[in-house]
Amino acid sequence: MQRLLLFIFLVFVSYQLIAQPVPAVDENIPHLVTFGNKGDHAWGDNDFCQMIFFSVPKDHTEPIYIRVYDPDIGGETDEQKGEWDTRMKYSVYGGKGACSNEDARRINLEGAYKSGTLLGSKSFAENPRYDQNWYTFGPINPTEGEYLEDYGGYIFKFIVEGISGDDGNLYNLFMSSSATENQPVEGAFAFYFKYKFRLHDDVNEISHIYPFIDDKVLAIKQTNFDWDNDGIIRIISVAKNGEFLKISGDNAWSESEHVIHPTEKNTSYDIQIIKKKSAQIKNNNVVIFLENQYGELMPFYSVPIGGIPKYKYSIGIKPQITR
Ligand SMILES: [Ca+2]
Ligand SMILES: [Ca+2]
Numbered sequence: 001m002q003r004l005l006l007f008i009f010l011v012f013v014s015y016q017l018i019a020q021p022v023p024a025v026d027e028n029i030p031h032l033v034t035f036g037n038k039g040d041h042a043w044g045d046n047d048f049c050q051m052i053f054f055s056v057p058k059d060h061t062e063p064i065y066i067r068v069y070d071p072d073i074g075g076e077t078d079e080q081k082g083e084w085d086t087r088m089k090y091s092v093y094g095g096k097g098a099c100s101n102e103d104a105r106r107i108n109l110e111g112a113y114k115s116g117t118l119l120g121s122k123s124f125a126e127n128p129r130y131d132q133n134w135y136t137f138g139p140i141n142p143t144e145g146e147y148l149e150d151y152g153g154y155i156f157k158f159i160v161e162g163i164s165g166d167d168g169n170l171y172n173l174f175m176s177s178s179a180t181e182n183q184p185v186e187g188a189f190a191f192y193f194k195y196k197f198r199l200h201d202d203v204n205e206i207s208h209i210y211p212f213i214d215d216k217v218l219a220i221k222q223t224n225f226d227w228d229n230d231g232i233i234r235i236i237s238v239a240k241n242g243e244f245l246k247i248s249g250d251n252a253w254s255e256s257e258h259v260i261h262p263t264e265k266n267t268s269y270d271i272q273i274i275k276k277k278s279a280q281i282k283n284n285n286v287v288i289f290l291e292n293q294y295g296e297l298m299p300f301y302s303v304p305i306g307g308i309p310k311y312k313y314s315i316g317i318k319p320q321i322t323r
């Protein structure tokens with residue numbers, strides 16, 4: 001884990017300015033998505049809840065803020081079904097157990113996934129004041145987070161849950177050092193174990209997610225939901241030059257397993273999401289998560305640890321057998 005921390009440090013020397021929004025700049029994902037709890041799964045949300053973790057370095061002593069763009073469910077940005085009748089609760093957790101409790105890092109919302117200490121909470125419905133505008137949680141003292149060296153510092157958990165209605169809430173997050181604007185917290189970043197987001201409508205846009213392959217990982221199983229067969233998902237790594245992930249159809253799950261090459265240990269994967277040009281699918285909301293060979297969820301990071309991986313021809317190609 002020392003090595004991971006070193007990577008994190010090196011990465012943030014150059015990446016800190018783009019590490020703070022979720023979805024992140026390098027991910028090129030337009031918005032996060034959470035539906036009201038009466039939503040139709042076929043619209044792209046299997047459990048109406050999203051959990052995002054933020055990590056603040058130990059030496060950061062100034063207050064932090066978690067800002068939400070378009071927290072309301074109405075007006076612009078959001079996805080309407082019938083009347084706007086959706087209410088969504090946003091909650092910030094810190095303290096012991098916020099991230100270390102295993103229930104907070106599982107696929108299903110079971111047990112004590114709301115572990116830790118509730119630091120702030122607010123519900124939104126349709127609200128023109130916050131339409132295409134920001135709401136700010138905080139100030140929060142960094143030491144109110146759960147200190148976990150393995151995750152790079154003080155950890156906060158942000159839960160977004162649909163508590164009524166059937167509309168789709170689209171939104172973005174930003175961890176800031178300012179209450180009134182988006183100012184990066186130096187060295188902070190976000191990670192998430194199950195990611196639910198909106199794809200671009202523009203078929204030429206490529207989105208990315210960046211899991212880190214630590215030295216325990218031998219194989220991964222990826223699972224995705226409601227992809228509508230919209231193009232391809234592929235892995236670029238030092239040893240993989242576009243290995244395909246099995247992609248799901250409408251309101252369906254799909255999974256595939258991928259073996260880790262020894263040279264991929266302690267590197268990130270660039271999982272590329274490429275839309276189908278001929279299909280022109282709009283408003284596509286999707287879910288994806290990865291598990292290691294022990295069935296543990298693996299985090300995606302808002303910046304690729306160690307940088308965006310590049311395929312190395314000399315590693316990936318199988319040696320020629322000379323006769
Ligand atoms: Ca919204
Ligand atoms: Ca509705």
Ligand SMILES: [Ca+2]
Binds near residue numbers: 072075131
């Ligand atoms: Ca809105």
